[in-house]
Amino acid sequence: MSPVLAGVLQLLALLVALGLSYRPLGDHMARVYSSEKHLRVEKWIYKGIGANPSVQMRWPAYLRGVLGFSAVSVLFLYLLQRVQGSLPGSLGFVSIDPDQAFNTAASFVANTNWQSYYGEQAMGHVVQTGGLAVQNFLSAAVGMAVAVALVRGFARSRTGELGNFWSDLVRGTFRVLLPISVIGALVLVACGAIQNFSGIHEVGQFMGGTQQWNGGAVASQEVIKELGTNGGGYFNANSSHPFENPSGLSNLFEIYLILVIPFALTRTFGRMVGSLKQGYAILGTMATIWLGFTALMMWTEFAHHGPAFDIAGGAMEGKETRFGIGGSSIFAVATTLTSTGAVNSFHSSYTGFGGGITMLGMQLGEIAPGGVGSGLYGMLIMAVIAVFVAGLMVGRTPEYLGRKIGTREITFAACYILITPALVLGFTAVAMALDTPADSMTNSGAHGFSEILYAYTSGANNNGSAFAGLNADTQWFNSTIGIAMLLGRFLPMVFVLALAGSLAEQTPVPQTAGTLRTEKPLFTGLLVGTILIITGLTYFPALALGPLAEGLAA
């Protein structure tokens, strides 16, 4: 069988697996976030928190919960790293410097998992398992909570109440992420991922002597790293490390974990707004972009244009033998069209166009299917914009799901889509204008520029992958990327929740013959077009200087 055909069949297998879990998982999540009942364990947890999970919150209260919890999380994770050197269970690793500790804390709480540290030689058990892995769960649960709050905004009327943040946080963690993680971690161990607390130890070698390993709770972190679209590797090599991703099967399983919740959330959305078809239209948009990007990526990587790849006879630099071009390309697209940023192969050594596809995927705002929660709310914002554009074309007040998209709503949506481009392009421009940031580049010319553009794209969009030639452990990059990650995560949430609050207060308008039918394929087409045009207009000049220049020269 040719590698291309094998790659296509793996994509099809993935489609089948995602299709099979779409209904049960989507419906399960709808029940989780709609149920009135609290499980006994959850009641204990609420007692521990000291919060009443049945109190309904309006948007400012919900937002305060999100921001307060996240602020405490950043501070806690920062302090944990700062005192690592004095903690038992840290394998003798020293405390992390302030700028890097800030960057890492911001990164993991913002669901980004950008890493300027080297996992296996910097972080001990306590920080990895008790700090970083915990935020893999909680940042994902926060993202889902905000998405559900927006869905409730569409589903409820004349109330302004969006649910209870503490209840959404706990339920997302306990009823969705944890159960899948337990099963998934064991699947990964069965494939060969390690799960122990052996720490640093010696193992014999074939030619004599020993090699030193760092053993830890890898599988349990790996699974939530993918499932929660986090992406922060236990090891520096991330999911290309054989202890994190040991085989072709584990590779396919990890891609499945990345995509399963973001896709299924469109079903949850359809259920909660009372029209599954509305969910399918969103799903169709996500799937179209995802499949299109994957096809493009496989094409450019198999064609392997580029001087070094021409001599080598294939674009295998930075890719593992067991995954090959197909398994690597599918992973690269899945990780950059979601907010994951885990890598099983190194994007910097992709072809010029391949690197461009990973960047453009993030620049779309990571909405196809996007991060857990953030993908759905990002896509719904784009849907609001698309409805607005359609409304302008026909001269009608735009409506979406029976809600009028008035001045207030479109202002919130517009602010949302302006934040990340402003962060990405602003920081990139400043970094390029200064003298020292360019010293961090490994490659020169167009690719060197791409390293910096990629870094801020990845940070502000909360992806976390890198053109890793860039030495990002400098005070400049640790600080500015840290700020980009926090603003890129939490400012958009402010506008999402404000929009949700505004929608939930409305009285639904009845559907008439003139209403734009947002559950039809026509709307899916309009939405795909809107996304590509907005992103293209925003980023084309920057992309032309980086990956396009590199790809066209090859």
Place this chain on the structure above:
Amino acid sequence: MNNSAGSTGRLLWAGLRALLVLTVLCGVLYPLAVTGIAQVAFPGKANGSEVTDASGRVVGSELIGQTYDLPLKEGEETAAPDLKWFQPRPSNGLGANSVNTQYSIILSGATNRSGDNADLIQWVKDAKAAVIKDNSTADHRVKPSDVPADAVTSSGSGLDPHISPEYAKLQVHRIAEVNKLDVKAVDKLVADHTDGRLLGFIGEPRVNVLQLNIALKQLVTAKG
């Protein structure tokens, strides 16, 4: 003012309590439970898939690539490959521990060089020339077009335990000559250690270099 400061304080206090409770759940109970089950159900895999040779000595992990080099000679910067053994892929992206020098943990990683990077072009050229030179024997010449891409490129982790079946086959004549073995016997060894795609389409065909060299060692020892 007082009231708002109080409510912010209450909020942060609730946030901290939530974080601590959920840390116990997701950062202590969950990893311990998974480790417990994994250690009982898959002890070998959970501890790194260690491999022993014929004498029962641990010689590494099935999953972690190793080097098969001659001892470093004086004046050399990098050790020369020991051509007796099957050679793995290059690993130009591997680093050394620069943070905590009391350890010598290998730092996994890739080169991150782009396709038009001068270093990468040179590395690939040099590797290709070396593969051709090392594997051409008196009665077998390796052509540049025979060299597969994995033989001249570094993997993502730098720890790739596998090579492609093409690269393994390319080394057969050299291995046979250096170890004074029959080419057919070495061919069979490679064929026996080639893993196909799972179910015919998942992953890529590959040969585990450590397992192959362990089997080669047995073959050489048996021959005397």
